[in-house]
Amino acid sequence: MTSDEHKEGIRGMANPRRYGIERVAYLLMRLSGLGLLAYFVAHIYETSNILRGQVGWDEFLELTQTTEGHIFLTVVIGMCVFHTVNGVRVMLGHGGVGVGKPGRPDYPYDPASQNYRHKIGIYSAIVLAAAAMMYGLAVMFGE
Amino acid sequence: MRESTIMKIHYGTALAAVALVAVHILMRLTQGFAESLEYESVLANYKFIPYAIMLELILILLAVHGFNGLRVILIELKQGKMYEKAVSYGCFVAMIGLIVYGSRTIIMTNIGMI
Amino acid sequence: MAQVSSIAEEQTSTPISSSKSITLRIAKYNPKHDESSQFMEFSVPYEKWTTVLEAILEVKKHFDHSIAVRYSCRQATCGSCGMMINGKPKLACFTKISELNSNVITVEPMSNFPIIRDLAVKFEKLFDSHHKIKPYIIRDDSELESDEREFLQSPKEVEQYIQFANCIKCGLCNSACPTMATDSSFVGPQALAQAYRYVADSRDKGKDTRLKIIDESHGIWRCHFAGSCSQVCPKGVDPAMGIQLLRGYLLGFRS
Numbered sequence: 001m002t003s004d005e006h007k008e009g010i011r012g013m014a015n016p017r018r019y020g021i022e023r024v025a026y027l028l029m030r031l032s033g034l035g036l037l038a039y040f041v042a043h044i045y046e047t048s049n050i051l052r053g054q055v056g057w058d059e060f061l062e063l064t065q066t067t068e069g070h071i072f073l074t075v076v077i078g079m080c081v082f083h084t085v086n087g088v089r090v091m092l093g094h095g096g097v098g099v100g101k102p103g104r105p106d107y108p109y110d111p112a113s114q115n116y117r118h119k120i121g122i123y124s125a126i127v128l129a130a131a132a133m134m135y136g137l138a139v140m141f142g143e
Numbered sequence: 144m145r146e147s148t149i150m151k152i153h154y155g156t157a158l159a160a161v162a163l164v165a166v167h168i169l170m171r172l173t174q175g176f177a178e179s180l181e182y183e184s185v186l187a188n189y190k191f192i193p194y195a196i197m198l199e200l201i202l203i204l205l206a207v208h209g210f211n212g213l214r215v216i217l218i219e220l221k222q223g224k225m226y227e228k229a230v231s232y233g234c235f236v237a238m239i240g241l242i243v244y245g246s247r248t249i250i251m252t253n254i255g256m257i
Numbered sequence: 258m259a260q261v262s263s264i265a266e267e268q269t270s271t272p273i274s275s276s277k278s279i280t281l282r283i284a285k286y287n288p289k290h291d292e293s294s295q296f297m298e299f300s301v302p303y304e305k306w307t308t309v310l311e312a313i314l315e316v317k318k319h320f321d322h323s324i325a326v327r328y329s330c331r332q333a334t335c336g337s338c339g340m341m342i343n344g345k346p347k348l349a350c351f352t353k354i355s356e357l358n359s360n361v362i363t364v365e366p367m368s369n370f371p372i373i374r375d376l377a378v379k380f381e382k383l384f385d386s387h388h389k390i391k392p393y394i395i396r397d398d399s400e401l402e403s404d405e406r407e408f409l410q411s412p413k414e415v416e417q418y419i420q421f422a423n424c425i426k427c428g429l430c431n432s433a434c435p436t437m438a439t440d441s442s443f444v445g446p447q448a449l450a451q452a453y454r455y456v457a458d459s460r461d462k463g464k465d466t467r468l469k470i471i472d473e474s475h476g477i478w479r480c481h482f483a484g485s486c487s488q489v490c491p492k493g494v495d496p497a498m499g500i501q502l503l504r505g506y507l508l509g510f511r512s
Contacts, residue, residue, distance in 0.1 A: 008368040008438035019485040026483035037209040048248040054182045093482045096505030105493025113498035147472045147507045219440045
């Protein structure tokens with residue numbers, strides 16, 4: 001990408017304010033995907049401590065079973081639920097499900113693909129992620 | 144490989160992983176979160192062959208899905224023949240590396256090499 | 258470079274006589290000798306029906322005739338006057354100042370298009386991508402013999418693609434697309450929607466050819482259904498819908 005192409009760049013791509021909830025969902029999907037990949041790699045490393053025997057496992061568990069560790073895990077739960085629910089919505093959309101039917105457009109040309117079904121899907125993903133985070137907090141701090 | 148084949152794998156791994164990760168998380172919750180993370184409990188999980196197979200499947204599915212997702216993001220951020228090749232091979236190598244590293248944990252724990 | 262001027266005192270052939278006025282900020286940039294773009298500010302009176310293009314032309318007529326702007330039909334048909342208006346891609350001739358609910362209107366060249374000068378951008382890449390997906394009916398018997406009739410279609414068959422045939426190639430969708438913001442090789446929502454327009458046409462036999470063209474690493478799979486393209490389309494084309502329906506063929510949801 002050269003500067004004379006006048007691309008918006010990462011700042012434009014990651015700006016969620018201009019194009020409604022669909023663009024917010026796009027950004028959250030990316031961020032949660034990257035976050036989950038980072039967590040997955042860390043989780044594989046974390047669980048490999050079992051090869052160090054009980055002492056090694058307990059040592060590592062002590063590091064993660066802290067208030068900060070629980071808050072971090074709550075964020076992971078939120079990312080996981082949002083990425084899953086929104087992912088299913090996006091996958092259905094990619095197959096042409098729920099994107100409306102072609103027809104003669106009338107002014108003011110509200111796009112049929114940006115319909116309530118997909119908006120409900122996005123809001124559901126956010127609400128379910130929040131609910132899962134609260135449940136996660138209750139489970140981890142309730143014990 | 145055609146991009147459509149790669150993306151079909153991307154969707155397929157996502158759906159399969161959702162089902163298996165749900166089982167994995169439910170196992171933590173049914174046993175009690177703190178108890179399920181105790182050394183003996185985790186060891187018993189790894190030694191139970193169906194569960195170990197499930198962990199191996201989750202490892203493969205999420206590694207394929209995750210690193211392909213990373214490849215997609217990276218090739219959209221910057222372009223160039225060399226860069227895109229490096230990203231594709233880099234993500235593939237990282238994916239294989241993670242699968243090998245995770246499999247080592249699962250297999251060694253399962254057969255009792257601790 | 259910035260200057261504040263008042264247009265109200267000027268005598269014009271098409272006067273805008275209003276007590277209401279806005280500040281119009283116009284991005285000035287010549288890639289040949291400017292380091293970066295700078296904004297010039299003008300105070301412009303407006304009526305309820307005054308469009309952004311009319312305001313720019315008033316400024317061009319009375320204050321700075323060097324402002325580069327592309328326009329032609331002034332009725333959202335030619336697709337020439339696409340630009341960023343208060344941060345969003347819009348047609349200047351189709352955007353009324355009164356609808357923007359702002360006392361300051363900032364106009365910049367469309368994002369994701371190389372700048373020629375000021376508000377005028379290059380369309381070569383858009384046209385190249387459009388051409389790449391073969392935007393015409395493909396069939397063996399495309400040449401009509403003298404005793405044959407044209408290819409007939411039922412109204413239902415026409416409805417499958419007519420929406421996408423409304424595309425005026427203004428480039429607003431490409432400017433709003435988050436993938437286009439960083440991916441120089443992406444074919445773009447405009448071309449992908451046009452690929453669907455022809456694939457969905459019952460007269461066309463080029464589906465497999467087009468699907469092969471768009472099934473590559475910077476093709477249809479780089480669309481993530483953010484829908485920004487559809488939100489800015491001034492003709493109701495809804496490229497996001499076309500792209501998802503097109504992808505349905507590749508995923509086996511449609512045949």
